[in-house]
Amino acid sequence: MKKSHYILLFLSISILSCQNDSSEVPPSSGEPIRVSASISIPNATRSAYNLGVPTFDKPFDAMVWASTTSCNFPYNHHSPNNGSNGIVGYHTTVNFQNGTYQLTRDDLYYPSDNSNVYFIGLYPNSGWVDDHDGGSNVSTSFTYTGKEDVMYAPQVTGHKNASTSPTHPSLHFFHLLTWLRVEVYVENDDVANTWGDLQSMTLHGMNTTLEIDVSSVPDVSSADFATRQGNIASKVSFSSPSSLHLWTTDDDTEFTGQSYRLTSSPTEIAYVLCQPVNATAGTDGNRTNEYVLQLSTANRTGITVNVDLKTAEGTWFEGSTMGRQFIITLRFTESGYVSASASVTDWITGGYIQTDVTE
Numbered sequence: 001m002k003k004s005h006y007i008l009l010f011l012s013i014s015i016l017s018c019q020n021d022s023s024e025v026p027p028s029s030g031e032p033i034r035v036s037a038s039i040s041i042p043n044a045t046r047s048a049y050n051l052g053v054p055t056f057d058k059p060f061d062a063m064v065w066a067s068t069t070s071c072n073f074p075y076n077h078h079s080p081n082n083g084s085n086g087i088v089g090y091h092t093t094v095n096f097q098n099g100t101y102q103l104t105r106d107d108l109y110y111p112s113d114n115s116n117v118y119f120i121g122l123y124p125n126s127g128w129v130d131d132h133d134g135g136s137n138v139s140t141s142f143t144y145t146g147k148e149d150v151m152y153a154p155q156v157t158g159h160k161n162a163s164t165s166p167t168h169p170s171l172h173f174f175h176l177l178t179w180l181r182v183e184v185y186v187e188n189d190d191v192a193n194t195w196g197d198l199q200s201m202t203l204h205g206m207n208t209t210l211e212i213d214v215s216s217v218p219d220v221s222s223a224d225f226a227t228r229q230g231n232i233a234s235k236v237s238f239s240s241p242s243s244l245h246l247w248t249t250d251d252d253t254e255f256t257g258q259s260y261r262l263t264s265s266p267t268e269i270a271y272v273l274c275q276p277v278n279a280t281a282g283t284d285g286n287r288t289n290e291y292v293l294q295l296s297t298a299n300r301t302g303i304t305v306n307v308d309l310k311t312a313e314g315t316w317f318e319g320s321t322m323g324r325q326f327i328i329t330l331r332f333t334e335s336g337y338v339s340a341s342a343s344v345t346d347w348i349t350g351g352y353i354q355t356d357v358t359e
Contacts, residue, residue, distance in 0.1 A: 032108065032109055033066070033108045033109065033110060033117065033158065034168050035064060035094065035119055035156075035158070035168060035169050035170065035171060036096065036168055036169075036170040036171070037060060037062060037094075037096040037121060037153070037170065037171045037172075037173060038170065038171075038172055038173070039151065039172075039173045039174075039175075060095070060096040060123075061093055061094070061095050061096075061124075061125040062093070062094055062096065062121050062122060062123045062124075062125050062151075062153075062171070062173070063091060063092070063093060063094075063121065063122040063123070063124075063125050063126070063128060064091075064092055064093070064094045064119055064120075064121055064122075064171070065090070065091045065119065065120050065121075065122070065130075065137075066090055066108075066117055066118065066119050067117070067118050068111065068115065068116070068117055068118070069118070070116070070118050070155070070157075071118070071138065071155065071214060071215050071216060071217065072137060072138055072215070073091070073118075073120065073130075073137045073138075073214060074137050090108065091130060093125045093126075110158070110159060110160040111159075111160065112160065114159050114160045114161050115159060116157050116158070116159050117157070117158050117159065118155050118156070118157055119153075119155065119156050119157075119158065119169055119171060120152070120153055120154065120155050120156075120171070120214055121151075121152070121153030121171035121173055122140065122142075122151070122152060122153070122212075123149065123150065123151040123152075123173060124142075124148055124149075124150070127142055127143070127148075128140050128141070128142050129141045129142070137214075138213070138214055138215035139211055139212060139213050139214060139215070140211070140212055140214065141209055141210065141211040141212070142209070142210055143208055143209045143240065144177070144208060144209075144210070144273065145208075145244070145245075146203070146244040146245060146246065146247055146272040146273055146274060147247045147252055147271075147272075147273060148273060149175065149177070149179075149273055150175075150176045150177050150210060150273070151173040151174060151175055151176060152173065152174055152176055152212050152232065152235075152236075153171035153172055153173045153174070154172070154174075154217055154218050154220060154232070154235075155214065155217045156169040156170065156171060156172075157169060172220065174220070174228070174229065174232045174323060175322070175323040176210060176212075176232070176236055176276075176322060176323075177210075177273040177274060177275065177276065177322070178273070178274055178275070178276045178277070178321040178322060178323075178324055178325070178326070179271065179272075179273050179324075179325035179326070180203070180246075180271060180272050180273075180274060180291065180325070180326050180328060181249075181268055181270075181271045181325060181326070181327045181328065182201065182246060182268065182269065182270045182271065182293075182327075182328045182329075182330065183266045183267055183268040183269065183327065183328070183329050183330070184198065184260075184262060184266070184267065184269055184329070184330045184331075184332065185262065185263060185264055185265055185266040185267065185329070185330075185331060185332070186262040186263065186264055186331070186332040186333075187264065187331070187332070187333055187334050188264060188334070189264070190334070191262075191332055191333065191334045192261065192262040192263065192264075192332075194299065194334070194336075195262060195297045195298075195299055195300060195332050196297045196298025196299035196300070197258075197259040197260055197261055197262070197297060197298045198258065198260040198262060198269075198295065198296075198297050199256070199257065199258055199259065199260075199296045199297055199298060200245075200255060200256040200257065200258065200295065200296045201245070201246040201255045201256075201270055201293060201294070201295050202243045202244060202245055202246065202256075202293070202294045203243060203244045203245075203246065203272050203274055203291065203292070203293060203294075204243050204292040204293070204294050204304075205241060205243065205292060206241065206242065206243065206244050206274050206275045207238035207239055207240055207241050207242070207275045208240045208241075208242045208244065208275075209238065209239050209240040210236055210237065210238050210239075210275075211236070211237050211238075211239070212235055212236055213235045213236075213237075214235070216235075218231040218232050218234065218235050219231050220232065225323075226319060226320075229320060229322050229323045230319075230320060232322070232323075233276070233320050233322045236322075238275050243294075244272050244274055245272070246270040246271060246272045246293075247270060247271055247272060248269065248270055249268050249269055249270055249271055250269075255269075255270045259298070262332055266329055268327075274291075276320050276321040276322035276323075276324075277290045277291070277320075277321050278319065278320055278321075279309050279316075279317045279318055279319060279320075279321060280316075280318060281315075281316035281318050289306040289307065289308050290307060290308060290309050290317075290321065291306075291307040291326075292304060292305070292306055292307070293305040293307065293328075293330075295330075295338070303338060305328075305330065305338055307326070307328060309321075309326070
C-alpha cells in the first residue's frame with residue numbers, strides 16, 4: 001500500500017456575521033479590488049490545482065462573487081470604472097498564481113466611504129447556477145460528473161482602507177466532495193486470465209448535484225479538521241441520485257468500455273470525486289457499507305464491492321467523509337472473489353479498512 005504525506009496550510013481570516021448594509025452605493029474610491037486564495041488541505045486533485053499556494057505553473061482559476069450586501073450575491077455586473085459608483089454585485093473568474101494578490105477585474109473599485117465589500121469563492125470556475133436577473137442570490141448549485149474537485153470559500157470582507165495594507169481579503173477554499181482512488185491487482189497471471197480484462201467501474205447510488213447555502217457564514221476558525229469541515233458541511237446539501245462512472249487516472253476518461261489487463265502489481269487506475277456520506281459504526285456481522293462499487297470484467301459482470309470504513313487503529317470510522325480521500329485496493333483472487341481493502345485519509349492522516357466482496 002502506498003503512503004502519501006500531506007501538508008495542511010492554515011490561514012487566519014476574519015469572518016463577519018451577516019448583516020444588512022445600506023442600499024445606497026457610494027462613489028468609487030479608485031482603490032482597485034484585490035483578493036488572494038488558499039486551499040484548506042493542499043493535495044494533488046483531479047483538477048488543475050494541486051498546491052496550497054498558487055504558482056505560475058499551477059494557476060488556480062476560481063469564481064469570485066462579490067457584493068456590498070453581506071450573505072447575498074446578486075448577479076448584475078454593476079462594475080463601474082474609476083469615478084463611478086462603487087460595486088453592488090458581480091460574478092467573475094479570478095486567476096490566482098504565485099501567491100500574489102490578484103485584481104478581481106481591472107474596472108472594479110472599493111466604495112470611497114470605506115464601506116464593506118463581501119466575497120465568496122467557488123471552484124471550478126464555471127458551471128455554477130446563479131441568478132442572471134440581478135435579484136437576490138443566497139445559494140448556488142453545481143452538478144458534477146465525478147472528476148471535478150468542487151470547492152467553496154466562505155465569505156470574507158474587504159474595504160478601501162484594508163486594501164492599502166497587507167490585509168487584502170483572502171479566500172480560503174474547502175473541498176466539498178470525497179475522493180475515492182482505486183488500485184487493482186491479481187494473485188497471478190492465471191487469475192488474470194480467469195477474470196479477463198477489467199472493463200467498467202461505477203459508484204452506485206450517489207447524488208450528483210450539490211447546493212451551497214451562502215445566506216450565513218460558517219465558522220471555520222477551529223484548528224480541528226473535523227470541526228471546520230463539519231461547519232462547512234452544514235451549508236451543503238445534495239440531490240439528483242444516480243450512478244457515477246469512475247475516471248481513468250492516466251487520461252481522465254470514463255472507466256467504461258475499457259480493456260485493462262490485471263497484473264500482480266497493485267496499480268492505481270481510476271478515481272471518482274463523489275458525495276460525502278456520514279459514516280456510522282458497524283460490526284463484523286452488520287456492515288454499514290458507506291460506498292458501493294460495481295465492476296465488470298470481460299468474463300464476469302455484476303461484481304459488487306461494498307466498502308465499509310475503518311480508521312488506522314482498526315476501529316469503525318464515524319463522521320462525515322467530506323474533504324477526505326480513500327485509496328481502495330481491489331484484489332482479484334483465484335477463488336473467485338474480490339478482496340477490497342482501503343487506506344483512509346482525510347488529506348492529512350491515514351486509516352485502513354478491509355472487506356471481502358463476492359461477485
